[in-house]
Amino acid sequence: MxxxxxxxxxxxxxxxxxxxxxxxxxxxxxxxxxxxxxxxxxxxxxxxxxxxxxxxxxxxxxxxxxxxxxxxxxxxxxxxxxxxxxxxxxxxxxxxxxxxxxxxxxxxxxxxxxxxxxxxxxxxxxxxxxxxxxxxxxxxxxxxxxxxxxxxxxxxxxxxxxxxxxxxxxxxxxxxxxxxxxxxxxxxxxxxxxxxxxxxxxxxxxxxxxQRMSDRKYYKALYGKMIIFHRHFLKEFQEVFEKYPQKSIPHFYGLCIACFKLKRWKQALFYYKKILSLGISPKNILIPLRVLFLK
CATH class of the missing domain: 3.90.550.10 (Spore Coat Polysaccharide Biosynthesis Protein SpsA; Chain A)
Known part of the structure; x- marks a missing residue:
C-alpha cells in the first residue's frame, strides 16, 4: 500500500x-x-x-x-x-x-x-x-x-x-x-x-x-502532581464543566484524595463538599474511608 x-x-x-x-x-x-x-x-x-x-x-x-x-x-x-x-x-x-x-x-x-x-x-x-x-x-x-x-x-x-x-x-x-x-x-x-x-x-x-509511565510509582511526589493535573483539567475544560457539572466529579475526587493523603484537611474538605453537592452516592460519601486503603 x-x-x-x-x-x-x-x-x-x-x-x-x-x-x-x-x-x-x-x-x-x-x-x-x-x-x-x-x-x-x-x-x-x-x-x-x-x-x-x-x-x-x-x-x-x-x-x-x-x-x-x-x-x-x-x-x-x-x-x-x-x-x-x-x-x-x-x-x-x-x-x-x-x-x-x-x-x-x-x-x-x-x-x-x-x-x-x-x-x-x-x-x-x-x-x-x-x-x-x-x-x-x-x-x-x-x-x-x-x-x-x-x-x-x-x-x-x-x-x-x-x-x-x-x-x-x-x-x-x-x-x-x-x-x-x-x-x-x-x-x-x-x-x-x-x-x-x-x-x-x-x-x-x-x-x-x-517501570512504566502509567505506574503510580513512576512519579515522585505523586499526590502533589495529581493536584496540579486535576486543577489543570478543570481550568482547561472549564466551559465543558460549566455546561455539564457532573463530569467534573472525577477531577474533584482526585483532588480530594490527593489533599487527604497530603493532610491538607481544609482543601480536602472543600473538595469533598464540592463532590457531594454534585452528586450523592455511596462511593462519594465513603471517600474519607477509601483514602485509608490507598497506598
Missing amino acids: TGPLVSIITITRNREKLIQRAINSVLRQTYSNIEYIIVDGASTDNTSHVVHSIPDDRIKFIELKENLPIAETINIGFRESHGEYITFLDSDDEYLPTKIEKQVRLLKSLPSEYGFVYCWMTYFNDINKKFIRLHNPQLKGFVPYEVVEKPTISGTPTYMFRRHVFEELGGWRDNIGIISDWELAARACQKYKIDFVPESLINVYVNHGS
Missing part, C-alpha cells in the same frame, strides 16, 4: 531487554512508507547497541546526552519527523502488522475536520503472556464533552494524528503535573472530530520488570 509518509515516534530509556520487540513490530508493518524515530533519554544500559544492531534505513536513532522530561523528549522526536501522519509506540509494547495500514486507510478517507484516529489495544502479562483486558472505546465524531470526564480514548500508541493537528496542539504538555495522553486527546477533541479502527492493533505489556 502506497500513501503518505507516517512518522512513528518511540521514546525510551534503559529498555535493552524490551525495545527489540517494539522495533521488530514496526519493521513488520504491511504499510512500508514510514520513518521510525527513536529518542533515547541517555540510557545507561545496552539500549543503544540493540538499536544500532538492527539495519534499516527507516530508523532514525537520537541519543540525548541527558534524560529530559517525557513531553520534551517526545517533542524532540516530532521536530525530527517529516511524516504527514504522526503516531507513537511505547518501547515496551508492539504493533500488530496492519496497525499503520488500517489507520492510514481510515484517516485518508475522512474529511479534514477529523484530526486523529485511534484503535483498540490489548493488555497482556509479559511474564506469562496471558490476556488481561481489551481496551475498546467506541467514541467517534465530535465528542468534546464525552472525553473530559475519564480517559475513555487514552492510549498513546493508539493515536494517529494529522501532522498539522499535532503541531497546532503543541504536543504533550509537561507543566500539568502528570504527562497525559488523555489530556492531549481531550484538547484535540474540543476542535476536531475523531474516528477509530474497531480492532485491537496494539499489544500492551505489563509486569515486564521495567
Whole structure:
C-alpha cells in the first residue's frame, strides 16, 4: 500500500531487554512508507547497541546526552519527523502488522475536520503472556464533552494524528503535573472530530520488570502532581464543566484524595463538599474511608 509518509515516534530509556520487540513490530508493518524515530533519554544500559544492531534505513536513532522530561523528549522526536501522519509506540509494547495500514486507510478517507484516529489495544502479562483486558472505546465524531470526564480514548500508541493537528496542539504538555495522553486527546477533541479502527492493533505489556509511565510509582511526589493535573483539567475544560457539572466529579475526587493523603484537611474538605453537592452516592460519601486503603 502506497500513501503518505507516517512518522512513528518511540521514546525510551534503559529498555535493552524490551525495545527489540517494539522495533521488530514496526519493521513488520504491511504499510512500508514510514520513518521510525527513536529518542533515547541517555540510557545507561545496552539500549543503544540493540538499536544500532538492527539495519534499516527507516530508523532514525537520537541519543540525548541527558534524560529530559517525557513531553520534551517526545517533542524532540516530532521536530525530527517529516511524516504527514504522526503516531507513537511505547518501547515496551508492539504493533500488530496492519496497525499503520488500517489507520492510514481510515484517516485518508475522512474529511479534514477529523484530526486523529485511534484503535483498540490489548493488555497482556509479559511474564506469562496471558490476556488481561481489551481496551475498546467506541467514541467517534465530535465528542468534546464525552472525553473530559475519564480517559475513555487514552492510549498513546493508539493515536494517529494529522501532522498539522499535532503541531497546532503543541504536543504533550509537561507543566500539568502528570504527562497525559488523555489530556492531549481531550484538547484535540474540543476542535476536531475523531474516528477509530474497531480492532485491537496494539499489544500492551505489563509486569515486564521495567517501570512504566502509567505506574503510580513512576512519579515522585505523586499526590502533589495529581493536584496540579486535576486543577489543570478543570481550568482547561472549564466551559465543558460549566455546561455539564457532573463530569467534573472525577477531577474533584482526585483532588480530594490527593489533599487527604497530603493532610491538607481544609482543601480536602472543600473538595469533598464540592463532590457531594454534585452528586450523592455511596462511593462519594465513603471517600474519607477509601483514602485509608490507598497506598
